[in-house]
Amino acid sequence: MQGKRILLIVGGGVAAYKSLEFVRCLKERGASVRAILTKGGAEFVTPLSLSVLTEEKALTDLFDLKDEAEIGHIRLAREADLVVVAPATADLLAKMAHGLADDLATAVLLATDKQVLAVPAMNVRMWEHPATRRNMATLRADGIAFVGPEEGEMACGEYGLGRMAEPEAILAAIERFFGEKPVATSLRARGMPLYGRKVLITSGPTQEPIDPVRYIANRSSGKQGHALARAAAELGAEVTLVSGPVTLPDPEGVKVVRVDTAHEMLAATLAALPADIAICAAAVADWRAADEALQKLKKQPDGSGPSLKLAANPDILATIAKPSENRPRLVVGFAAETENLIENAKGKRLRKGADWIVANDVWPGTGAMGGDRTQVHLITSAGVEDWPPMSKDEMAARLLARAADALSQIRSAAE
Numbered sequence: 001m002q003g004k005r006i007l008l009i010v011g012g013g014v015a016a017y018k019s020l021e022f023v024r025c026l027k028e029r030g031a032s033v034r035a036i037l038t039k040g041g042a043e044f045v046t047p048l049s050l051s052v053l054t055e056e057k058a059l060t061d062l063f064d065l066k067d068e069a070e071i072g073h074i075r076l077a078r079e080a081d082l083v084v085v086a087p088a089t090a091d092l093l094a095k096m097a098h099g100l101a102d103d104l105a106t107a108v109l110l111a112t113d114k115q116v117l118a119v120p121a122m123n124v125r126m127w128e129h130p131a132t133r134r135n136m137a138t139l140r141a142d143g144i145a146f147v148g149p150e151e152g153e154m155a156c157g158e159y160g161l162g163r164m165a166e167p168e169a170i171l172a173a174i175e176r177f178f179g180e181k182p183v184a185t186s187l188r189a190r191g192m193p194l195y196g197r198k199v200l201i202t203s204g205p206t207q208e209p210i211d212p213v214r215y216i217a218n219r220s221s222g223k224q225g226h227a228l229a230r231a232a233a234e235l236g237a238e239v240t241l242v243s244g245p246v247t248l249p250d251p252e253g254v255k256v257v258r259v260d261t262a263h264e265m266l267a268a269t270l271a272a273l274p275a276d277i278a279i280c281a282a283a284v285a286d287w288r289a290a291d292e293a294l295q296k297l298k299k300q301p302d303g304s305g306p307s308l309k310l311a312a313n314p315d316i317l318a319t320i321a322k323p324s325e326n327r328p329r330l331v332v333g334f335a336a337e338t339e340n341l342i343e344n345a346k347g348k349r350l351r352k353g354a355d356w357i358v359a360n361d362v363w364p365g366t367g368a369m370g371g372d373r374t375q376v377h378l379i380t381s382a383g384v385e386d387w388p389p390m391s392k393d394e395m396a397a398r399l400l401a402r403a404a405d406a407l408s409q410i411r412s413a414a415e
């Protein structure tokens with residue numbers, strides 16, 4: 001973090017006091033910090049304490065002409081390497097989601113072209129309110145990254161999701177953003193959105209033997225599935241990756257089970273249950289040779305080829321999505337289609353019993369198959385979300401953040 005410029009926006013919540021400790025940790029790691037307080041933020045921590053800790057004047061007012069002339073909110077917004085909003089109150093998130101810019105903090109958030117990392121903190125009912133849910137979905141779709149909130153006792157005496165993440169968890173997210181190794185893994189994991197959760201991911205193709213030297217397979221590279229496993233681990237989950245044959249390295253901090261065939265993939269997947277989230281990203285071969293030849297098939301003297309009888313493979317996604325004691329609370333499938341993308345994907349969601357389907361166009365011209373980028377549509381019971389084109393890593397991070405959020409909703413609904 002040495003030499004990185006962090007612009008910290010402090011919203012008006014009780015958790016604002018944590019921002020002081022957070023600034024101290026950032027400075028310790030060599031970052032330079034500039035702080036902006038909202039009006040509410042300045043009720044909880046003084047601009048003076050933030051100025052002392054950041055060694056820069058803490059700013060509050062868009063209409064402070066002197067600072068406007070010297071700095072300019074556009075320049076402030078652009079000069080940072082990363083903008084962190086902590087605490088991000090329900091009000092501040094609502095303003096961000098709607099593009100309001102009526103003070104310096106929100107004007108900077110609207111003007112910035114840099115990544116924004118928000119650290120929500122609010123009462124559990126405010127967090128669960130449909131308006132906040134909508135705002136969070138909008139902000140996620142806009143590419144805002146989030147850390148927390150955590151579950152626990154609140155200043156208002158209630159218990160639930162809404163506590164601001166601890167400084168270590170925020171620092172870990174920043175380190176990941178700058179591509180740095182985390183300082184302390186154990187500290188990092190606690191307070192992460194998927195800490196204590198089990199995530200199961202299938203990835204890659206399967207290979208179905210025809211004879212000892214030949215097999216049926218497909219063009220899947222495993223890049224998307226492996227990116228999902230990495231993203232889940234980065235959010236603190238305990239991850240099992242069941243992978244078909246790929247040339248990719250094993251993701252760090254993930255348990256990898258290597259398989260060849262669809263039958264082996266099914267067995268390994270069932271053995272990895274129970275899990276909280278299952279994401280089936282593998283391109284499982286739909287068929288296998290009905291009678292695998294024990295010896296290499298030979299050419300016939302008349303030059304005719306052998307006729308291959310195929311048998312259907314088990315559907316792993318449909319198997320684990322069936323209602324049962326072991327069904328993961330969130331089951332996500334992929335639909336790789338070359339035509340009628342949305343309709344086929346919607347049908348697949350219902351037919352296979354998945355909660356969500358990630359639909360992507362794999363028409364050869366898109367470069368999605370084997371490439372590093374993807375463009376997907378997320379199909380849920382609520383409808384279809386069109387996500388912009390992005391890298392497979394970004395897609396994975398966004399999907400896992402959504403899954404963590406959904407899991408917290410399922411849990412609070414069950415309580």
Ligand code: CTP
Pocket residue numbers: 202262280281282283284285286313314315316317318332333334335336337348
């Ligand atoms: N899938 C699976 N097991 C299979 C086939 C597919 O778990 N035997 C999962 C994939 O991992 C993916 C989803 O099902 O999450 C959709 O796979 P896809 O190949 O697109 O669909 P199919 O079931 O093969 O349907 P179709 O061939 O009609 O497109």
